[in-house]
Amino acid sequence: MASHQHDENCKKMFALLSEYLDMELPTEACKEMDAHIAACEPCAAFTESLRKTIELCHRYQPQEVPRSIARDARQRLLEAYQKMLAERRL
Amino acid sequence: MERAAEIELARQLIEGKPEAFDRFVDHFRSKIFNYSRLMCGHQEDAEEVAQETLLKVFENFDQLREPEHVRAWVFRIAKNACLVKRRKSIYAPQQEFSLDQLMPARGASGDPMKIEIADWSGIPEDEVLRSELQRVIEGAIAEMPEIYRSVMLLRDVEELSTEETAQVLDVHVDAVKTRLHRARLLARKKLDGYLRASSQAVEKN
Numbered sequence: 001m002a003s004h005q006h007d008e009n010c011k012k013m014f015a016l017l018s019e020y021l022d023m024e025l026p027t028e029a030c031k032e033m034d035a036h037i038a039a040c041e042p043c044a045a046f047t048e049s050l051r052k053t054i055e056l057c058h059r060y061q062p063q064e065v066p067r068s069i070a071r072d073a074r075q076r077l078l079e080a081y082q083k084m085l086a087e088r089r090l
Numbered sequence: 091m092e093r094a095a096e097i098e099l100a101r102q103l104i105e106g107k108p109e110a111f112d113r114f115v116d117h118f119r120s121k122i123f124n125y126s127r128l129m130c131g132h133q134e135d136a137e138e139v140a141q142e143t144l145l146k147v148f149e150n151f152d153q154l155r156e157p158e159h160v161r162a163w164v165f166r167i168a169k170n171a172c173l174v175k176r177r178k179s180i181y182a183p184q185q186e187f188s189l190d191q192l193m194p195a196r197g198a199s200g201d202p203m204k205i206e207i208a209d210w211s212g213i214p215e216d217e218v219l220r221s222e223l224q225r226v227i228e229g230a231i232a233e234m235p236e237i238y239r240s241v242m243l244l245r246d247v248e249e250l251s252t253e254e255t256a257q258v259l260d261v262h263v264d265a266v267k268t269r270l271h272r273a274r275l276l277a278r279k280k281l282d283g284y285l286r287a288s289s290q291a292v293e294k295n
Contacts, residue, residue: 014189017271042194046207056224056227062124066119066140069115080145088152
């Protein structure tokens with residue numbers, strides 16, 4: 001039944017992987033994850049691929065940019081800001 | 091722009107220094123545009139959401155008490171503007187995934203020590219691959235169910251904290267964690283499929 005036991009542990013850690021990588025797990029649970037990953041090759045490979053996924057998201061550059069803002073649209077924003085400042089001073 | 095520079099711009103605007111205005115507009119307009127483009131699915135809607143959001147931002151700038159939280163504050167306004175726009179445009183059904191659906195498949199041998207996974211060792215060092223992966227990542231985010239997409243954009247793209255994301259979306263922090271994990275697993279699956287397909291293409295050539 002060793003392989004079944006192994007599977008259950010993998011499943012348990014699979015659910016906690018994001019919190020583990022975000023360092024949001026309590027110390028004890030984090031240590032258990034460290035130990036499991038060190039001993040389980042598939043989980044180590046999977047964890048690494050998830051870590052790289054997150055890293056790619058952090059570096060993600062949008063594939064489209066907005067058209068430059070129209071002069072009157074920028075002007076409306078500036079007026080809203082100036083109005084807010086003027087009302088605050090009253 | 092670094093987070094610190096963005097906070098400094100917000101601080102200057104709170105103090106009534108208009109020199110920061112243009113940079114603040116251009117910086118956040120791009121951010122809001124991208125968030126709403128991926129949430130609403132239309133370029134024009136996204137530009138409108140960006141304008142409506144910034145208008146509300148400047149009308150209410152005095153309500154931003156802590157400039158450290160300017161990004162979360164702006165995105166909360168953007169999320170609401172996006173919801174209004176979304177009701178008028180497309181409607182995508184909500185869909186949830188169980189963890190079982192997102193676990194990697196076992197290898198053909200059935201050996202529990204073997205899972206089907208691509209070779210990820212080439213990234214992020216490979217520049218060309220990384221730029222192609224940008225497109226794949228965007229596709230993965232655009233395709234995922236809305237409840238996961240919004241969390242991934244705020245947590246992993248905009249790098250808001252779990253608590254800030256929960257406040258922006260009006261959900262509990264546990265829901266943010268659960269959704270984020272599923273979103274990442276979906277994105278990982280998509281990237282893994284892409285990497286496997288590309289390595290097979292290389293082998294064939």
